Amino acid sequence: MNVSTAVAVSGLTVRHRRTVALDRLDLSLGPGVHGLLGPNGAGKTSLIRVLATVAAPSSGRVELLGGDATSHRERTGIRRRLGYLPQDFGHYPAFTVREFVAYVAWLKEVPAERVPAAVEHAVARVGLGDRIDARMKTLSGGMVRRAGIAQAIVNEPELLLLDEPTAGLDPEQRVDFRSLLRELGTEATVVVSTHLVEDVAAACTDVALIESGRLAFQGSTAELTALGGESPDGNDSTTHAVERGYTAALHAHRTPSHTAKGALR
Numbered sequence: 001m002n003v004s005t006a007v008a009v010s011g012l013t014v015r016h017r018r019t020v021a022l023d024r025l026d027l028s029l030g031p032g033v034h035g036l037l038g039p040n041g042a043g044k045t046s047l048i049r050v051l052a053t054v055a056a057p058s059s060g061r062v063e064l065l066g067g068d069a070t071s072h073r074e075r076t077g078i079r080r081r082l083g084y085l086p087q088d089f090g091h092y093p094a095f096t097v098r099e100f101v102a103y104v105a106w107l108k109e110v111p112a113e114r115v116p117a118a119v120e121h122a123v124a125r126v127g128l129g130d131r132i133d134a135r136m137k138t139l140s141g142g143m144v145r146r147a148g149i150a151q152a153i154v155n156e157p158e159l160l161l162l163d164e165p166t167a168g169l170d171p172e173q174r175v176d177f178r179s180l181l182r183e184l185g186t187e188a189t190v191v192v193s194t195h196l197v198e199d200v201a202a203a204c205t206d207v208a209l210i211e212s213g214r215l216a217f218q219g220s221t222a223e224l225t226a227l228g229g230e231s232p233d234g235n236d237s238t239t240h241a242v243e244r245g246y247t248a249a250l251h252a253h254r255t256p257s258h259t260a261k262g263a264l265r
């Protein structure tokens with residue numbers, strides 16, 4: 001595996017009882033911001049949970065940051081270098097934002113002397129500096145999500161996994177968050193599951209599109225956009241262009257005989 005390949009999965013299968021959520025998936029991801037897209041139930045959360053090492057694959061290989069994530073011994077070291085924002089994350093409502101983020105820093109084994117500054121830096125990066133000593137239970141839903149993003153980046157992870165991070169953020173916060181994502185993507189491999197095409201258009205360098213547990217497209221955001229072709233109605237905003245590319249890639253995946261060359265690499 002190339003040293004800059006943070007994620008290398010092959011033949012990854014995840015079953016939930018009788019449902020096959022991921023079906024022999026092969027995927028490699030290096031530095032940058034990767035938008036993980038797909039229809040409801042495609043398998044995005046199942047994939048992120050395996051990459052976050054909180055769910056075990058039914059079968060297949062999962063290499064993260066050069067280590068074997070299925071090996072108990074190697075998993076501990078991998079977890080220190082990961083950041084993860086689950087779709088729904090638990091927290092103690094009586095904790096302040098500072099205590100919540102510091103608690104995760106401790107779990108991630110950030111050296112004790114570095115924790116206070118790391119917590120303040122992470123909280124400032126998500127724009128919650130003025131609420132750092134507020135209790136979690138007094139925050140709005142969007143602020144709780146931002147605290148969740150702060151805990152995911154407090155250890156300066158080399159692999160950052162964000163499941164629907166922009167859900168519940170107001171438009172101004174979304175814009176700020178996308179700029180933070182672009183910044184994080186220059187230092188780390190960032191995987192963002194989202195339903196918002198604007199997130200992809202504004203912040204993602206690459207896209208992995210999943211459907212029915214299989215990879216339907218992987219490439220740069222520009223390559224996905226190119227699949228959509230010209231706008232039929234002259235509406236050429238970036239968001240619309242990415243939406244057309246998304247639809248074209250799904251269509252090509254559903255009708256393999258029409259698969260555009262290069263749609264799946």
Ligand SMILES: Nc1ncnc2c1ncn2[C@@H]1O[C@H](COP(=O)(O)OP(=O)(O)OP(=O)(O)O)[C@@H](O)[C@H]1O
Binds near residue numbers: 041
């Ligand atoms: N705990 C579970 N028990 C049974 N089936 C599950 C479970 N979790 C997920 N599934 C099923 O696995 C498939 C993939 O689900 P997953 O949550 O990974 O998709 P997703 O792409 O994240 O969907 P969404 O966009 O709706 O969040 C779906 O068919 C879902 O119903």
